[in-house]
Amino acid sequence: MSTHERTPTEALARQRAGAQLIDVRDAHERALGMAQGARGIARADLEADADTHIPDREAEVLLICQSGRRSQFAAEALRARGYRNVASVVGGTMAWSDAGLPMDAPQLDEDFSERYSRHLRLPEVGLAGQKQLEAATVLVIGAGGLGSPVAYYLAAAGIGTLRIADDDVVERSNLQRQILHTDARIGMPKVASAHAALSALNPRTRIETVEERVTSENVERLLEGVDVVVDGADNFPVRYLLNDACVKLGKPLVYGAVHRFEGQASVFDAGRHRGSAPCYRCLFPEPPPPEAAPNCAEAGVLGVVPGIVGLLQATEVLKLVLGVGESLRGRLLHIDAMGLRFRETRLSPDPECPVCPPGRDFPGYIDYARFCAGG
Structure with a gap:
């Protein structure tokens, strides 16, 4: 595992130590449940205006998506803009949930999300x-x-x-x-x-x-x-x-x-x-x-x-x-x-x-x- 990746357990520990956890999925995906305490910012919005969402380029930032792929791309984009301490959560929200880590309750049912995806x-x-x-x-x-x-x-x-x-x-x-x-x-x-x-x-x-x-x-x-x-x-x-x-x-x-x-x-x-x-x-x-x-x-x-x-x-x-x-x-x-x-x-x-x-x-x-x- 590279220094730019964190397991869900490591990410939770870093979050509790003060790191920002940002869920880069789209709103309808986040509505099905998020890692507890994560901020919801869609990947496209984050990459389009990173300075507004994360003004401190030295801050520790953890990005999470559904499976870990989009968050990895987003982390690379942020590092290219000078953010020094950005990591992607391996396995994303699925791995976080499978590990039994705390989740915020879903706002949508799965049928709604799948039917109208x-x-x-x-x-x-x-x-x-x-x-x-x-x-x-x-x-x-x-x-x-x-x-x-x-x-x-x-x-x-x-x-x-x-x-x-x-x-x-x-x-x-x-x-x-x-x-x-x-x-x-x-x-x-x-x-x-x-x-x-x-x-x-x-x-x-x-x-x-x-x-x-x-x-x-x-x-x-x-x-x-x-x-x-x-x-x-x-x-x-x-x-x-x-x-x-x-x-x-x-x-x-x-x-x-x-x-x-x-x-x-x-x-x-x-x-x-x-x-x-x-x-x-x-x-x-x-x-x-x-x-x-x-x-x-x-x-x-x-x-x-x-x-x-x-x-x-x-x-x-x-x-x-x-x-x-x-x-x-x-x-x-x-x-x-x-x-x-x-x-x-x-x-x-x-x-x-x-x-x-x-x-x-x-x-x-x-x-x-x-x-x-x-x-």
Whole structure:
């Protein structure tokens, strides 16, 4: 063993004699338990600003990681900067624990750390961001072509509560694109099938199922306590209703739609950004006539297209919850699967919109079915 290494027992003795013990693992690793009394400073942070963390270059410093490798590299980096008394703990925290030396109690359970380890390594997410995801509630309207990939990826990502509303049952014709469901669950309510699939994927995510059609009478109950709403509906009355409710209640609405080989996605957040962000009605003041907008059963859809759009919607949800990146607010993304091309349309709020201009009182819910039928 070199003079730049210490066994865990030797390190504990040196620590008790006044040496600094620094754990250079990332925060989520340290949260699973640390050598007692160690300071937590991630290796990258320590090497980037060593003088701030260790102002005395003559101080005795002991570095520890999980197995001893990262701490060895960190010790070499510090010695190259003039720190004379730096050593790495051989075998790291695993050897320290195996030797029965004192440990600080873990702050995280092992399942959390392993399940979300790839998120925890992202500075834009990290431990704090993953906790934000775990505390979030997302409402997904529809457990069909769009709702399936959205719900799958949000559950996998660790969204704490998924509330899924759908009043339909699984049919064989759904399975070409609605990947939440299986042949064995034909005839089962879609929300029950979704619950089975998502709970099997991530038992940490709470799945709330609502086997109801969305109406003016229940929409505000569905939105209660929700952070983000996902529009996975397949009809215009529900889209207009969701838009109006989200504007009224100040909820971001993640929009998606598909038709044959094409799709669209956007974020409508006018309720929280009056006058600077458009709502769905700013884009579509009036619905197209029914003959101009056939549904999937009438016009058909390439099975992967809802998957593409749903993944984009899930991405927007995660960004909104984490508060990172640039959302699709004020932008409509068009997807052409046949040419595999994406194009973007800039959207502006409509000052004549009946629901979202600043200072405009909510006009109340309307008969959306009649409105969309042109009545």
